Amino acid sequence: MSADTAVPVRTPVRPAGYRVVRIGKRGRFLVHRRAGLVAAALTVVLAAVCVAYLCVGESFVAPAEAVRVVLGQPSPDELVVGTLRLPRMVVGLLVGTAFGIAGALIQTVARNPLASPDIIGISQGASALTVGAMTFGLTSYTVLPYLSVVGGVAAAALVYAFAWRGGLHATRFVLIGIGFAIALRSVTTLFLTKGDYLVAQQAQIWMTGSLNGRGWEEAAPIGWALLVLLPAVLWAARAQRTVSMDDDTATALGVRLGRVRLGLVALGVVLASVATGTAGPVDFVALLAPQIARRMTRTAQIPLLCSALLGAVIVVFADLLARRLFSPTELPVGVLTAAVGAPYLIWLIIRGHGGRAGGNA
């Protein structure tokens, strides 16, 4: 090394295992080789799960027919696949993607694998406002999703405001977040005991997270939200690397840590809130997906794209199980997301890959 550094050759500095990908003249991205492979594999898995989702149900549809319907060609299975299963699957895809990214961003900033939107108060804020509105007689399904977005963002803003003291300390942020989460859950419980039994039951189902009855009307808002936020997500993928350094190094390199962290958290909060508004607080996706993704790619920081893909795989597969496992009874998807993701994470921990990184992990 010592001899090389003296030679003034303009070789691009890049960490081991990374490759520079150029898009156009100025766009350059550092891409982790293994992460790229994992992302490709996950895309294939996701496609397979999606086809299975469209085929399996009350009546079985051949995969070829299902693909024909998706491509817009006329088919006798248009009603079952195109009208019933496809919209719901798309909602699941979008919700899973949003939760996957949100979890990755929040875990990066909090530097704690246990931090996720459903632990630091965002889901609970959404639940509290939504259930509160339900108990006071507001049951219109066109208004409730927006209320839960407002609730999630408001809760996160409160947590941020209380955790901010001349800077954002990761531990303080997470602790205050959990405190608010538990308090907001208590408020929700209070609302539940005040409301009548029917409302309580309805609210309970919403709070478990369900894709039942979701269609294009629900898919459109979250789809637009993801599209609008795409540039921000690209920025986040780059900013993530600077935030995962320790504070002193980052500051010395001229990174405005406070702003970058605020940006990442805000993006994560908005994504998680929108997803919660669409399907209710689907637990554990945002916790599990980033951790599984990081262990698969063996990178130091959480890979955003893989995390998003994994979130989608988990939600769609869990909903497939939720529809079929106890048929004709249908379970809420939130019941099964953990059953899909947790065993795999446990297996990864036992096998010991990635367990060596103690810092950001």
Add this chain to the structure above:
Amino acid sequence: MAAAAPRLSRRALATAAAVVALLLSVLLSLAVGARSIAPSAVLDALLHGGHSDAAEVIRQMRVPRTVIGLMVGAALALAGTVLQGITRNPIADPGILGISQGASVAVVLAIAYAGIHTLTGYVWFAFGGAAVASVAVYAIASRGRGGATPVKLALGGAAINALLVSVTMAVLTTKASALDEFRFWQVGSIAGREAQVAQQIWPFLLIGTVLVVSVARGLDALALGEDVAKGLGQNVAAVRIVGGIGATVLTGAGVAAAGPIAFVGLAVPHIARALVGSDHRWVLPMAALVGPAMLLVSDVVGRVLFPPGEVPAGVMTALIGVPFLVTLVRRKAVPA
């Protein structure tokens, strides 16, 4: 020593204040409720007996409730302190690590499939569930490279927790009758518990406390990092296992008696540390004082908030505890 002296007196002062607060909260818990009883009458009933209505209310209902509140509060607070020490994660607590959830699953299965419908029957299931869950967490975390590192313990706990939640939810959504019974246990309350429950759990509480106190020095060393702890001559694995068993026994006892009461296990250790520093020989007793005080005050407030109904202590602890937590966490830099 000149520097140490004021700190010692500050710690002693804080401990004395916590003792006074605990005594006051016990008195409140005995005196306040649907029927308010004057403190002098409370003491009279406790010391001299008697058969007035007030004396009967105190002896039959409020004393068992207060005793259980004391036991559960102390048990959960101690368990939380030890778990945060072992995993070196400031947000670890019996709830997040899946131990409370293990107890919940066992109770759900007992209601749904074993036909157990009494609180004294639940206790053993809750206990067994907590034990199985924490053994599973430790087994997962200690496999693979590097042994049971803090990160693997925390993640393994979170994964087990997630898995158990889904089992609970699956049983509850398919068996409506179990849901009806379970939701009353699940809220977390110290109301309507019989004196028998206290008799069932106190030996476990004692064993757990002894185990936990015995690793106090080890936890101090562990806080400096695993390598430093080893260098100081601590057997890190033994500290983790003994502390873990102690925390499991305490959580099992606490959850069995009162249901999963969130927050006490998470917040009380932080409050205790903010008051007396990071020495576990001070933090553990402090947690054992603050935990019950917080639980009893929450229970009392829950009794008077919406008469004639009661708000369960499990709901009130968070509402009352959060302002404390936020203030203390903001006041001091949290040791990461």
